[in-house]
Amino acid sequence: MRAEIITVGTELVSGQTLDRHSYYLSQECYTLGVPVYFHTSVGDNDKQLMDVIRLAHSRSDLVFLCGGLGPTEDDLTKEVLAEFLAEELILDPKALDHLKQIFIHRLEEIPSNNYKQAYVFKNGTLFHNLHGTAPGLTVTKDQVTYILLPGPPRELKPMFEASVRPFLMRLLSQKSVIRLKDYGFFGIGESSLAEKLNDLIQNQSNPTIATYAKDVGVILRLTAYATDEEEAERLFAPLEEEVFRRVGSYCYSKQNESLEEVVFGLLSQQNKTVAFAESCTGGLATHLLTTVPGSSKVVKGGLVCYTNEIKTLMANVPEDTLNKYGSVSFETAKYLADNTRQQFTTDYALSITGIAGPSATEGKPIGLIWIGLAERGKVTRVYQLQLKGSRKRIQLLAANYALFILQQRIKKGELMQ
């Protein structure tokens, strides 16, 4: 099976909107074992869209069409496809009912334009839209299956997860169960991870293995095809074991969670609290943990001590220490972590001090970072990192390393090297 993805909208080709759907659907297709060969974006123009569909029909077995299902005159996707396939559109009572419910909820009459959204392919199926007025649609002709999805991301993604993925699984094979596992890795680059698993990736069959670089960290996705859940688990087990034997120390999550979610979960389970003392990251580590709902249970707060004056004044780092070792040093990181834990009376405190760039200071190189971790009743440890990248990149990595170090500590009860 060969797939391609078409995104429809003048806002895409004019540069108003970034197309993320092709990226998302390609990942999902990869997971389902369906190769994608082309992405196309085209404006809201019936002739151009017809040409794009004609070409797709000639070269693909599965065609996604995203966008252009709205109520306006510009929304042409369904109508152009129906014309090209010479397939009839009919008013669907269930789709109409869904529209009515939405507009009753809004205390409005259905605008006359919106009625067209209740029309579906007579020889097709519809996908329920939990978050909007336009149903998703599918129709097959000449052994080419079309899947039409609404443009707004908050509608497309839930529809894909709830309806389209199961539909495709049935389409691909009536009996197969497809199971995904997404593992979160940190502290190892995508290429290093792929290299360490190179033979497994080269010889993959079932489960398949793929890596995806995120802004921070890497996702390793295993996909198993099986007749039932139990068989899927049996297929995962040896591969997972081998992956963990090689690179397990970099894995912070067996689900697709962020580092901050994992750290929040661990602290929360154990009823522990944390505070931060940040210099070069300027509050980013603290902020990241507070993006998790409920984080006030575990984050008491933190200090951003961006200047030496404030390191002394607010975090009680001795002036002597700053003069002798500099603000970017083992000693300063240790004082910051210890004093902050005491001031905030928390179980843990993390400190971060370093050179984010763009210029070296204190005669120390850009990217040098010290991270301190204080724990109630334990010896405070300090870690040295040498990071690469732009100023923002170094800040982002340093904040995440601090969270990663805390996660390793809580998980192992002892320190990583």
Added chain:
Amino acid sequence: MRAEIITVGTELVSGQTLDRHSYYLSQECYTLGVPVYFHTSVGDNDKQLMDVIRLAHSRSDLVFLCGGLGPTEDDLTKEVLAEFLAEELILDPKALDHLKQIFIHRLEEIPSNNYKQAYVFKNGTLFHNLHGTAPGLTVTKDQVTYILLPGPPRELKPMFEASVRPFLMRLLSQKSVIRLKDYGFFGIGESSLAEKLNDLIQNQSNPTIATYAKDVGVILRLTAYATDEEEAERLFAPLEEEVFRRVGSYCYSKQNESLEEVVFGLLSQQNKTVAFAESCTGGLATHLLTTVPGSSKVVKGGLVCYTNEIKTLMANVPEDTLNKYGSVSFETAKYLADNTRQQFTTDYALSITGIAGPSATEGKPIGLIWIGLAERGKVTRVYQLQLKGSRKRIQLLAANYALFILQQRIKKGELMQ
């Protein structure tokens, strides 16, 4: 002139990499007055790439080809295009010299694979690559102009700015000067901004007007076509005046800067310092300002006081105040700003306290935010906002509103309403 953009790489169609180049180049083409009708992504496959080029040749006058200029066997773009156009590639001495310089700098021999990067179209021109080994290329045949650009964003964008935009301006008209002005707006949505300028947008000719939504805020781009810089300025003046009359209060920058860059610039010019007290934003406002190089000159630091305990312990907010008015209140915001300014001995202090969600607390609605601004020798003011969106969105907007409020204060010497 009709343009289209082709991005080449298996990592694109397999969902490993998000295509941002098509988005970027479409914006640039729009600015140059060249409409883009199609985006296509295709893998590293010579036959598929040839088909895509053949189609583009039949329907466009200007074709961008991004990626596939690297040294590996997978990198096929130049070779496939040369074959399709029946145009010769020749070794270019300047390009070879550039390669040599790069590898001398790396203390390496030129790998044999890389030599192919010094081959250019005999009947074409090359664009110098300041950040990598692959030069950009252009060649014209059958009145179709191809522009080949390297895939890495850190190479493509500087090359576009330095060489390709001027090349296109010459191509479009020997005499025209094109001038862009990007204005940064905050506190007004893209649709509201467009509505307030609707007649100007509808009747645009020269200069043109376009709006682009950013993660935070909106860019308004004016583009003037003129015979010289002076004429461009004359063309801008009346339109700029009218835009400012209507929506000037939302404009924080007449260049495409971020809010934090503008605030840093203003503080820096006046030798003023700032500190922060953040509750619901968890350090994000402080962090944003520290992303600007040199920010230690103006940011002394801040407190993240995420719990009531810490608001009292570290920021001296009276327990009575927290009990009587709650942590999300005018009074708490005022204490936080005042006390932080005093503790950190800064010229300004900003405080942020609010309900980021996902649930309401203290009987107050999600999105309610209080921002305090203390200034040495002035009355402290407190602003109330009601924001919408996810938890992360509310945090991001609240942090940016704090910076916006500070920017307005410094600029006007007095407060916005």
